Amino acid sequence: MAAINLPNIQKLISNQDGNSIWQFYKKGQIIEQYQVISNSPFVITSNSxxxxxxxxxxxxxxxxxxxVLHTSKKPTRKNINNGSxxxxxxxxxxxxxxxxxxxxxxxxxNGFHFISEDESNGIKGLRPPQMGALYSILAHNQNPDDRGIIVLPTGTGKTETMLATLIANQCQKLLVTVPSDSLRTQIAEKFITLGLLKDxxxxxxxxxxxxxxxxxxxxxxIENLNEFISKANVIVTTMDMLTGWTNDEKNLLVENISHFFVDEAHHSEAxxxxxxxxxxxxxxxxxxTATPYRNDGKTLQGKFLYDFSLKQAQEQHYYKKINFLPxxxxxxxxxxxxIAEKAVAKLREDIANGNNHIIMARCxxxxxxxEVFEYYKQYKDLNPILIYTGISGLLHRIESIKRKEHHIIVCVNMLGEGFDLPELKIAAIHDERQSLPITLQFIGRFTRTSYNELGEASFITNIAYPPIMQELDELYAKDADWNLILPRLNENATQKEIDLKNFLDGFRNLDNSKIPFQSIRPAMSTIVYRNNTDTWNPDNWENGIEGIETYEHQFSTHNKNTLVIILGKINKVDWGDFETVQNLEWHMIVVFWDLRPNINRVFINTSIKGLDSKRMLDSLFDGNVIKIDGMNVFRVFHxxxxxSLYNVGARKGIGRDxxxxxxxxxxxxxxxxLLEQGTLI
Known part of the structure; x- marks a missing residue:
């Protein structure tokens, strides 16, 4: 007699157009002893x-x-007894x-309790990063004035923080968006069961x-959508699904949602x-998000509420040690x-030490x-599997991976964001990642800790051909210590975003600007002036520009030491005398006042050719500026x-033309x- 696994007690409330609504009541159980008391209808009894x-x-x-239970096939005495x-x-x-x-x-x-984890005393609860993020979110909700940005490295409990916020804040109707189908399934299951919060x-x-x-x-x-929204506390979907909706559908959702959580939010500026x-x-x-910066340089819009750094995650042991095996x-x-040989050797070593690890060979x-799978398929005892979008039996392969039937997974851009498989501890990097955000997201999948005892993470790659991105060069240097380099790279990139956000927050009326300030990229040039006063009048800038009345669009804003002016002028085209065909020409002026002990300088940058910068600054500083020019400029090189290497000569290997x-x-x-790679000697 085979045992029967009863599923979680959860109700399917609705299933319209393939969109389901669920509510969880209790965890499932296993029935060891039972008796068939009727074949038609098929009924069993256990414990009365x-x-x-x-x-x-x-x-x-x-x-x-x-x-009443729904079965995979028609129940019979035979298939229930043999476990099929x-x-x-x-x-x-x-x-x-x-x-x-x-x-x-x-x-x-009043059903939420702020219980902190205390491993030394065996108390399970919210981890410090989760508790810090939760308090920050709740404080922000008392006087919200902007989007909230929460930075939690992979593996520190981002999803559980969302669950805690839902209950502690009593969110009336929450929308949660994710970037992929697999993550939608995973995070929906978390919200249905509330994860570990009740445990x-x-x-x-x-x-x-x-x-x-x-x-x-x-x-x-639209009626079906309205009914669906009305029945749910939480709605989980992918952003790709929502962006394809009609305006009426989008507006209906917006009108009914009280809170909106965007997961993997580094994509939000797409x-x-x-x-x-x-x-x-x-x-x-x-x-x-775990990485609040993007490859394209776009800045996340919002206020940084909480930032738990990768360095802190390592210090508090949320990340395992990284073994770099180049x-x-x-x-x-x-x-x-x-790479395959070294990865498999490391896997066998880990298994021998009692760690049931898995290799991911990512291409x-x-x-x-x-191509790469050909080098792994010989290790039949490790049951290697190849997976990529479009391969036959994709869903079956994913399920077998989740059941941990394979010790080697060769994949293409898979098992990334949201795929929860703690046993992934060996990364065979056959094709280098080319940016810091993607690299950190990828590495985070392997270094995260879990409540299961697992070993350290290992990364195998070829350092003969480092990535294109200069920011990653250090990772591929000989004897590089990833445990030291990665936290610093992450911290520097995150702090850069926070500093930019704080800088922009110091300006006034940015919402009135026709040009998004975070996208402004001034040319790398400036004129520098000595200043002899410790006061300025940034609102007097109009008196410093000749012909200011010819600009139809005028906008200015400043913080304590920076003034930004954006001007727009309508000009006739050069190739004809038309009233209907015209050019809208935009210009920018940036003034930065560097006032420190023993230093008082003013820097000005502009896109306006022929602008009288002296007149401009005189209007701001009451004529107390003197231009630094001539040989004095070269003092900056003191x-x-x-x-500096002006030329390099080297020999090529024997047998070359x-x-x-x-x-x-x-x-x-x-x-x-080429010298570093060994091509030249």
């Missing part, structure tokens, strides 16, 4: 409870049966109720679990994401084989993945000591890289 089993979820259930019959979900249970979202929210009142007594058992709606498809009518997020009042929006192979065909595209080559000027850098 009768269970009605059916493969037809629309079957009319006779009166008297309170415990699987229970899919509950169709009926005494716990099921008819509750409104408002009744659920009311049950959360750790952070949330009272009397608190009802939220009614969670999962949007997988478009709705057939055009379609930003357009959708901007529909919501700023105070409703919370951006959760190879140096200049023959790219041999490099894949050597840049499908063809590369197929005491600068820097090694060219035995010696020289590099001059800008080509010197190319020569140095």
């Amino acid at each position: 409870v009768e269970y009605f089993l059916t493969s037809n979820q629309n079957e009319i259930i006779p009166e008297g049966y309170q415990y 019959l699987k229970i899919k979900r509950w169709l009926k249970h005494p716990n099921f109720g008819e509750l409104s979202p408002n009744e659920v929210t009311i049950s959360w009142y 750790f007594s952070i949330v009272d058992d009397r608190c009802l679990n939220p009614i969670v709606g999962i949007i997988n498809n478009s709705f057939s009518s 055009k379609t994401w930003n357009e959708f997020i901007s529909r919501f009042d700023k105070e409703k929006v919370f951006l959760f 190879i140096r192979e200049y023959n790219k065909k041999k490099a894949d084989e050597r 840049v595209n499908k063809n590369r993945a197929k 005491n600068v000591k820097r090694l 060219i035995t010696f080559q020289s590099y001059f000027g800008k080509d010197v850098q190319d020569g140095i890289k």
Whole structure:
């Protein structure tokens, strides 16, 4: 007699257009002893409870049966005894109720407890980064004035922080967006069960679990969407799904949502994401991310509420130690084989030490993945698997990976954001990641700790060909210590974003500007003046520009030491005399006042050709500025000591047509890289 795994007791409240609404009541259990008491209908009994089993979820259930289960196939004595019959979900249970979202929210009142984790005393609760983020969010909600940005490194409990915020803040109707289908499924399951919050007594058992709606498809009518929204406390979907909706559908959602959580929010400045997020009042929006910076240099819009650095995560042991195991192979065909050999050797070592680890060999595209898989498929005892979008049996392969049936996974841009598999501890990097945000997201999947005892993370890559991005050069240097370098790279990039946000927050009326300030990129040039006063009048700038009345658009703003002016002028085109065809020409002026002990200088940068910068600054500083020019400018190079190579010459290997080559000027850098790679000696 095979044991029966009863699923979690959760009710399917609605399933319209493939979009489902669920409410969780209780965890499932295993029935070891039972007896079949009827074949038609098929009924078993265990501990005086009768269970009605059916493969037809629309079957009319006779009166008297309170415990009804949906099975994977028609139940028989044979398939239930041999274990081939699987229970899919509950169709009926005494716990099921008819509750409104408002009744659920009311049950959360005073049901949240701020319990901090204390490992030394065996107390499970919220980790310090989760507690810090939660307090910051709740404080912000008392007087919200902007989008809130929460920075939590991968593995520090970002999702649990969202769950805690939902209950502690009693969010009336929460929208959660994610970037991928796999993450939608994973995070929806967390909201349905409330994760570990009840297990750790952070949330009272009397608190009802939220009614969670999962949007997988478009709705057939606006009425169906409205009904769906009205039935749920929490709605989880992908941003790609929402951005494809009609304006009426988007507006309906915006009108009904009280709070909006954007997961993996470093994507939020993408055009379609930003357009959708901007529909919501700023105070409703919370951006959760591990990396608040982007490859394209765009800045996240909002206020940084909480930032838990990667360095802090390491110091508090949320990240495992990183073992960097590089190879140096200049023959790219041999490099894949050597990386595979080293990764498998490390895996066998870890397994021998009792750590049930998994290798991820990540490649840049499908063809590369197929090439690389050839080097792993020989290790049949480790059951290697190849996975990429479009491969046959993709869902089956993903499920087998989740069941941990494979010790080697070769993939293309898969298992990244949101894929929860703590056993991923060995990364075989066959194709280098090319940016800091992507690199940190990727590495975070391997270094995160969990409540399961696992070993340290290992990264194997070829340092003969470092990434293009200069910011990652340090990672691929010989004897590089990733445990020291990664936190510093992350901290520097994050602090840069925070500093920029704080700088912009010092200006007035930025919302009135037609030009987004975070996108302004002044040219790298300036005129410098000595200043002989400690006061200025930035609002007097108009008197410093000749012909100011010819500019139809005028905007200025300043903080304590920086003035930014944006001007727009309509000009006729050069190639004709038209009133209907005109150019709108934009210009910018930036003034920075550097006032420190023993230093009083003013810097001005402008796109206006022929601007009288002396007149401009005289209007701001009452004529107390003197231009620094001539030989005095070159004093900035005083005491600068820097090694400069004007030429590089080196030998090539034996058997080459060219035995010696020289590099001059800008080509010197190319020569140095070839020396580092060993191509030149």
